[in-house]
Amino acid sequence: MSEAAAIEERPASIAVDFLARIRATPEAEAYRFPVPRPGGRDEWKSLTWAQTADRVTAIAAGLHALGVRSADRVGILSETRIDWILADLGILCSGAATTTVYPSTNADEAAFILADSGSTVVFAENQGQVDKLSGVRERLPDVRRIVTFDGAGDDEWVTTFADLEEAGRALLAKDPGLVERLIGEIERDQLATLIYTSGTTGRPKGVRLTHDAWAYQAAAQAMLAQNDENDLQYLWLPLAHSFGKVMISGQLRIGYPIAVDGRIPKLMENLAIVRPTFMAAAPRVFEKVYNTVYTRMKAESAVKQRIFRWSVAVGRRHVAATREGGTPGRVLAVQQQIADRLVFAKLRELFGGRMKGCVSGAAAISDEVAEFFEAIGVPVLQGYGLTENSAGAFVNRFGANRIGTVGLPLPGTEVMIAEDGEVLLRSPAIMTGYHNDPESTAAALSEDGWLHTGDIGELDERGVLRITDRKKDLIKTSGGKYVAPSDVEGRFKGLCPYVSNIIVHGNNRNFCSALIALDADSLKSWAAGAGEGLESMTYAELVATPQVRALIAGYVDKLNGELQRWQTIKKFEILPRDLSVEHGELTPSLKVKRPVVEKQYAVLLDKIYEDTLVH
CATH class of the missing domain: 3.40.50.980 (Rossmann fold)
Known part of the structure; x- marks a missing residue:
């Protein structure tokens, strides 16, 4: 059929x-x-x-x-x-x-x-x-x-x-x-x-x-x-x-x-017990596992660290060689088998040992994190959709995971890129409208059934979609340069194993800055090996130290080395706590509410730009 x-x-x-x-x-x-059951155990x-x-x-x-x-x-x-x-x-x-x-x-x-x-x-x-x-x-x-x-x-x-x-x-x-x-x-x-x-x-x-x-x-x-x-x-x-x-x-x-x-606190424990073959998650879950693995490895012996780094490098080369149906050379294939036995099989046990792969949605996942999971044998298939089209519109396929994209459309879903780059969708999954809100409905749905997603994207010759940013989230600096904050944020998450959330700011400003929230568990692991009394400090105390400031500054410098001059992060501040759903800064699907965070930290952002002239 x-x-x-x-x-x-x-x-x-x-x-x-x-x-x-x-x-x-x-x-x-x-x-x-x-x-x-009594004692905190589950049956x-x-x-x-x-x-x-x-x-x-x-x-x-x-x-x-x-x-x-x-x-x-x-x-x-x-x-x-x-x-x-x-x-x-x-x-x-x-x-x-x-x-x-x-x-x-x-x-x-x-x-x-x-x-x-x-x-x-x-x-x-x-x-x-x-x-x-x-x-x-x-x-x-x-x-x-x-x-x-x-x-x-x-x-x-x-x-x-x-x-x-x-x-x-x-x-x-x-x-x-x-x-x-x-x-x-x-x-x-x-x-x-x-x-x-x-x-x-x-x-x-x-x-x-x-x-x-x-x-x-x-x-x-x-x-x-x-x-x-x-x-x-x-x-x-x-x-x-x-x-x-x-x-x-x-x-x-x-x-x-x-x-x-x-x-959610039971997630990793349950995966080892239930041993599923697949699951879906927001990118934050994969980023946290990625950060945890890297920070724990830094506490291991020098030999284990070298084996880990070698194995991950082999895995990434293997991913690159097999992309688009390619075949790795004999040496690389043998190296991949060794890396799998020494490192990757143990990492897969974190997911129960039977995980064929995962689906990621609700926000973009960084290429660095996605490549890591592909390398260890748990491919993360990024998908795309909105509540307005019942969530599913595009998804990558097993065996054809194109990292950095959201894959091909679901059967029966049409896509069109508008003149301004906005992604338009049409399918049986599209909403009939917003309840009791005809004005918003008319703005979102065309008369011939196309949904205006508000996302900017591009299609390649095969019909694979890449989302580049939210239409309303594009930053235009006072110098007239456009910056896609989600791209910069995704790159930083791939570089820094201690980050939990990052918000790039700079609309109508003369340069880009960033508010950075760190992952408490990863930061604690780092502090345990850093000495100088840091191991006994709370999160809020740690992020105020010059040592943590220098740690994160190093990763910001690495990030800036990958960016165009107008995209670079000239200044940053580390937030005194992580963003949360409870404080209204994250949606329940763990997406950052950018305007809420920028409003909440408006004084801090204004301070970044006070009396500053950057050339």
């Missing part, structure tokens, strides 16, 4: 894919999830597809019993966990639409999202989230019921997840075919998901995504996938974000199980 035919023959909704998967492999493992349990179906249909029927009907909105306010997925599938199978809310969202913004969306029922993770909603109840006139995963019911506004399922099973006992009928009534262009984008200023906008958008993503992923039901995905991404959401769509079509746990 051709790609076009496979895309055109997709079902009307992903709920149909769910039913098909249940019938095809009812006893196969569908999901794996941790159950906390991992599984659900088969048949067991998943039992719970999902009960949830869908339970929602129906609460009066939820076609295209009604139902919110989910929770961390990534198995209950999130079950609730979402239940909502979809009832014919309703999921409103996603990040658990870190404050009460004011949660109230806005739930009220703006018109959500009538909300799944809340625990008592803390229930209390958050109770505090703004007067602003939620449409919310009839809260369903809590872990909290207690109150026989009035709050019910438990178990009680909802029990009510659903009671209804199904009277009407066994209810959920299948509800799925059969879902129309292709019916609202399935409202995802509110975490804007840098002002209120977030609700992106309206249809049942067809997710059915398309499932069909496109199934066509590209080199994995099967024997693979295992590890899922930690926030499911309130489109990147996390898209990673649970293709599974229904392909049939592999997912191990799900959104607790």
Whole structure:
């Protein structure tokens, strides 16, 4: 079957894919999830597809019993966990639409999202989230019921997840075919998901995504996938974000199980236990592993350091030799085998030892970091998309990973580069618009269905896309020179193993500067071997020392040696703490909110440029 035919023959909704998967492999493992035990240990349990179906249909029927009907909105306010997925599938199978809310969202913004969306029922993770909603109840006139995963019911506004399922099973006992009928009534262009984008200023906008958008993503992923039901995905991404959401769509079509746990501090520990074959992550995760490996290696003996450096150099040469289908020479092939045995196999054990590769999205990953992972045998496939096109538009392929690009478009996705370099997209995954915001919708969508992404990019002769910057983030210095900050920032992350985040600044200034936040773990490892009493200092104390200033200045000098004169970082400041989601400087998908950071550190930035004349 051709790609076009496979895309055109997709079902009307992903709920149909769910039913098909249940019938095809009812006893196969569908999901794996941790159950906390005393002492901080977890016991991992599984659900088969048949067991998943039992719970999902009960949830869908339970929602129906609460009066939820076609295209009604139902919110989910929770961390990534198995209950999130079950609730979402239940909502979809009832014919309703999921409103996603990040658990870190404050009460004011949660109230806005739930009220703006018109959500009538909300799944809340625990008592803390229930209390958050109770505090703004007067602003939620449409919310009839809260369903809590872990909290207690109150026989009035709050019910438990178990009680909802029990009510659903009671209804199904009277009407066994209810959920299948509800799925059969879902129309292709019916609202399935409202995802509110975490804007840098002002209120977030609700992106309206249809049942067809997710059915398309499932069909496109199934066509590209080199994995099967024997693979295992590890899922930690926030499911309130489109990147996390898209990673649970293709599974229904392909049939592999997912191990799900959104607790980020448990990530590396869980990888060793679960031993997945692939996962998706934001670049920050890969950068942190990269930095950790390099800083730990500096504490090893001189012999081990030489072996490590030799092996990585061999790996990088091997990556270069095999790029575009090339073949390494016999000597290089033997060297690669030795490097793999001495170093790379041990590094792969950090990921459980079975990892075929990873998908990176939500922001750009530096070429240096991507080449490192390719060299050790865990290729990181960079992809590209927006919430407005349900996350998936471009992705690199296994065996054809073109580092520095976001690869080829998904089957069924069209791309066009506008005269000003902006990337335009058109596909079944494109949103129908912003909820209650026709003005923003008209600005983002053309009459013939093209989505204006706001990203600047270029296509090569093969159709491979390279994103060069955000249209609105391009810096123009007072000297009239344009600078792409993300390019400079990505280069620095590849050079400096101690950096966590960097923000290049310089719009309408006479030179470029940078605010640099360091990775606390990597910095602590460096301090442990630096002596001079540094090992006992806190992060804030360390970054104020001349030793750390000199350490980072060395990497800034290396960076400047790779840049054009007008791109170079003339001055920098090290921030007293790392950027965080809690302080509003990062989105939940770990993207930097540049305007927020620049506003927060405006005094520091102004100080950089005070009484400064740079030629």
